[in-house]
Amino acid sequence: MSKAVNIADGQGRLYISWKDQLTGMAFAAPYLVGICIFLLFPLAMSLYYSFCDYSMLQPPLWIGLDNYRHLLTDDTFHIALINTLIYAAISVPCTLAWSIFLAILLNRQIRSQGIYRTIIFLPTLVPLVATGIIWNWLFNSDSGLINYFLRPVLGLVGGIAAHVAAWLGAGPATLQALHDISPPAWLGDPNWAMTAIIFVSFWGVGQTVVIFLAGLQDIPAELYEAAQIDGAGSWGRLRHVTLPMLSPVIFFNLIMGIIGSWQFFDIPYVMTAGGPGRATLVYSLYLFNAAFNELRMGAASAMAWILFLIILALTALAFWSAKKWVHYS
Amino acid sequence: MLVLGGAALLVFGDKPKAYELPNGQPIGQRTVISFWENWTGVEGQAMRDVVDKFNMSQNRIYVNTVEVSTIDIKTLIAVAGGDPPDIVTLWSGDMGQFIAYNALTPLDSLEDHGIVTSHTYVPYIWRLCAPYGRLYAVAATPEINMLYWNKLLFAAAGLDPDKPPRTFDELNEMSHRLTLYDSSGHLKQIGFLPIVPGWWNSMWGVYFGNHLYNYQTGYFNVDTPEQIAAYSWFASFSKQLGFTAVDSFLSGSEQQFDSPLNPFMSGKVAMELIGPYFSNFIKRNNPGLAGHYGIAPFPTSFGKPGDVYHGDCDLWGIPRGAKHVPEAMEALQFFSEQDNIEYLCDKHCKPSPLMVVSRSFIANNPNPYIEEFEQAMHSQNVEVLPPSPIWARVNDELANAAQRIWYGAPVEETLQQEQVLINQWTSDALRLQKLRARQGTNE
Numbered sequence: 001m002s003k004a005v006n007i008a009d010g011q012g013r014l015y016i017s018w019k020d021q022l023t024g025m026a027f028a029a030p031y032l033v034g035i036c037i038f039l040l041f042p043l044a045m046s047l048y049y050s051f052c053d054y055s056m057l058q059p060p061l062w063i064g065l066d067n068y069r070h071l072l073t074d075d076t077f078h079i080a081l082i083n084t085l086i087y088a089a090i091s092v093p094c095t096l097a098w099s100i101f102l103a104i105l106l107n108r109q110i111r112s113q114g115i116y117r118t119i120i121f122l123p124t125l126v127p128l129v130a131t132g133i134i135w136n137w138l139f140n141s142d143s144g145l146i147n148y149f150l151r152p153v154l155g156l157v158g159g160i161a162a163h164v165a166a167w168l169g170a171g172p173a174t175l176q177a178l179h180d181i182s183p184p185a186w187l188g189d190p191n192w193a194m195t196a197i198i199f200v201s202f203w204g205v206g207q208t209v210v211i212f213l214a215g216l217q218d219i220p221a222e223l224y225e226a227a228q229i230d231g232a233g234s235w236g237r238l239r240h241v242t243l244p245m246l247s248p249v250i251f252f253n254l255i256m257g258i259i260g261s262w263q264f265f266d267i268p269y270v271m272t273a274g275g276p277g278r279a280t281l282v283y284s285l286y287l288f289n290a291a292f293n294e295l296r297m298g299a300a301s302a303m304a305w306i307l308f309l310i311i312l313a314l315t316a317l318a319f320w321s322a323k324k325w326v327h328y329s
Numbered sequence: 330m331l332v333l334g335g336a337a338l339l340v341f342g343d344k345p346k347a348y349e350l351p352n353g354q355p356i357g358q359r360t361v362i363s364f365w366e367n368w369t370g371v372e373g374q375a376m377r378d379v380v381d382k383f384n385m386s387q388n389r390i391y392v393n394t395v396e397v398s399t400i401d402i403k404t405l406i407a408v409a410g411g412d413p414p415d416i417v418t419l420w421s422g423d424m425g426q427f428i429a430y431n432a433l434t435p436l437d438s439l440e441d442h443g444i445v446t447s448h449t450y451v452p453y454i455w456r457l458c459a460p461y462g463r464l465y466a467v468a469a470t471p472e473i474n475m476l477y478w479n480k481l482l483f484a485a486a487g488l489d490p491d492k493p494p495r496t497f498d499e500l501n502e503m504s505h506r507l508t509l510y511d512s513s514g515h516l517k518q519i520g521f522l523p524i525v526p527g528w529w530n531s532m533w534g535v536y537f538g539n540h541l542y543n544y545q546t547g548y549f550n551v552d553t554p555e556q557i558a559a560y561s562w563f564a565s566f567s568k569q570l571g572f573t574a575v576d577s578f579l580s581g582s583e584q585q586f587d588s589p590l591n592p593f594m595s596g597k598v599a600m601e602l603i604g605p606y607f608s609n610f611i612k613r614n615n616p617g618l619a620g621h622y623g624i625a626p627f628p629t630s631f632g633k634p635g636d637v638y639h640g641d642c643d644l645w646g647i648p649r650g651a652k653h654v655p656e657a658m659e660a661l662q663f664f665s666e667q668d669n670i671e672y673l674c675d676k677h678c679k680p681s682p683l684m685v686v687s688r689s690f691i692a693n694n695p696n697p698y699i700e701e702f703e704q705a706m707h708s709q710n711v712e713v714l715p716p717s718p719i720w721a722r723v724n725d726e727l728a729n730a731a732q733r734i735w736y737g738a739p740v741e742e743t744l745q746q747e748q749v750l751i752n753q754w755t756s757d758a759l760r761l762q763k764l765r766a767r768q769g770t771n772e
Binding site: 058143184185188190276293 | 408719729732738750
């Protein structure tokens with residue numbers, strides 16, 4: 001075994017013998033070779049293909065910026081972009097808030113705490129395809145469990161609303177509409193399909209909850225005691241102790257949420273295939289269709305690079321804003 | 330640990346299967362060719378029977394059948410990767426893309442030796458096999474769509490059970506009479522639904538006189554008056570019944586033709602436009618209906634039923650880069666023999682793609698309406714899926730446009746937008762094709 005020789009010169013620089021350097025490089029080589037073959041090379045090629053007409057069956061044909069230019073005028077691409085934006089804008093903050101809420105509940109010292117934690121984490125162990133199929137059944141407009149429970153609730157609400165409307169002198173058409181109020185055809189109605197998909201994203205928050213739980217347990221109890229002595233109630237402790245102390249964890253989950261939401265693919269692929277009427281066509285699904293159904297690898301590569309830039313910009317924005325709200329202890 | 334695990338797998342793991350003939354004998358020194366097949370179940374078994382027969386018929390070649398889903402994309406990727414199967418079953422809609430990408434081996438030798446010529450098949454099948462005049466595939470089992478109607482439901486609605494609709498007005502009127510609601514106002518039964526099974530939502534214009542594809546120019550006719558009339562008719566069902574009510578009605582059903590929950594099979598929808606294979610599954614899934622349905626050509630807006638049909642066919646081709654082309658040609662020649670084609674079509678409950686069929690094929694066919702289907706096969710007016718290089722993309726776009734129209738988008742405006750978009754795609758594809766031809770980068 002060669003002896004590690006690290007000698008600091010007068011200015012604090014380290015010198016490592018060439019033999020040690022070679023040894024280090026040899027140990028890192030499998031990783032470096034892997035990263036070059038499986039990451040850097042494909043990345044470079046996809047950048048090149050994004051300027052080509054390329055189907056994999058013919059040699060790439062250089063077409064300059066055409067793929068990018070076409071995306072600017074491609075209505076379907078715009079729909080996919082807007083759908084993903086809507087999904088990200090709603091699902092990321094809502095799942096974050098929901099996860100924090102669940103983590104705070106699970107952090108309380110109650111009996112059978114482990115069982116509750118397991119229950120919350122369990123859905124993340126179910127394969128996403130199975131999750132999608134199960135939710136397809138749950139959202140079935142006629143025989144799904146969700147509408148099974150919603151139907152009597154809406155019937156009751158509609159009946160009460162009709163009575164109130166009648167008392168206020170509403171016309172027969174309004175009264176009939178209130179009586180006929182019924183649950184939506186979730187996945188069969190373009191106006192509701194995205195809502196259903198967003199709803200499903202709440203199902204898999206287990207991992208985020210576990211990270212928040214770890215963050216909550218890192219907050220020193222003395223801070224809560226000090227806040228309590230200063231007269232802070234539950235809300236005050238949450239606002240002035242829990243959330244600021246948890247902000248690095250929130251920031252981490254926000255970044256992961258942004259990335260995940262823009263790469264969102266499996267649930268709409270399994271549940272709706274982007275329909276009805278492209279209501280749930282998200283960015284990655286459109287990219288996948290272009291690449292693997294239509295073999296437009298050039299266009300798909302261009303989309304992938306635009307997606308990379310979008311995620312990069314949003315992540316940079318999150319980092320910039322972090323200076324204002326993330327507090328490292 | 331990894332090394333130990335790998336060694337354990339090698340020692341105790343599953344050994345590669347040695348190929349065997351149907352009689353259990355080893356295949357010896359035969360050349361093994363791979364055949365990717367897209368059918369499973371009853372249809373897949375029929376194909377395996379023909380392959381077994383081929384394997385037993387000679388002692389030089391062994392065909393190894395592999396059932397593959399999403400076969401078109403997997404084959405293209407295999408061709409790109411340089412390791413395609415020797416024979417592949419294709420959907421007819423794949424032909425344009427496969428030919429444009431040079432992903433198929435031309436079957437010139439079969440044509441040159443007179444084994445498969447333009448006289449072998451009925452006219453529309455030849456158009457599918459040789460869309461631009463050169464033979465790229467041979468026919469497996471065809472389908473031609475007909476209107477199935479449930480005679481029991483017709484009788485219950487006070488309609489003549491032996492009289493199918495002959496015009497669109499009659500179809501609409503009968504559908505109206507066959508549509509029933511339960512006491513709470515929910516749909517209980519529907520006469521006709523153009524979204525069941527929903528596979529040819531891009532092809533409704535056919536029955537209104539539209540020719541979707543211009544073979545000379547390579548462009549599509551998407552917003553013609555005939556197409557607008559077709560999709561206005563299509564949308565009228567959604568408007569009358571309400572798309573949420575229809576969704577709720579269909580939510581307990583399955584669109585698959587082989588499912589007992591198919592709305593026609595379960596008596597929820599009284600009429601359906603579908604292919605000959607449907608008879609096979611009616612017999613299996615709802616024997617009670619077997620003697621109580623009829624089939625008829627679909628109405629046309631410009632003439633009588635049967636003035637135009639929509640036809641299709643599964644095809645066999647040899648992918649570019651296949652390693653055993655002469656052996657694959659020999660297998661295709663065997664598969665294409667009349668008795669083998671008739672055996673397959675019989676088991677699929679389909680008519681034959683061949684110009685000449687045997688008497689026994691008609692006499693023994695399990696499809697009670699085989700003569701009607703055979704007659705339709707010989708029509709000169711059968712519209713097929715366009716052999717365009719961009720058909721996969723256009724089909725997806727048109728099916729999506731139909732979906733949006735179903736959900737209330739204005740028909741004319743939607744089709745006009747689609748026309749502009751698809752024109753753009755077509756001109757781009759043609760421009761790139763020319764550019765590639767100039768640069769010699771077609772292969």
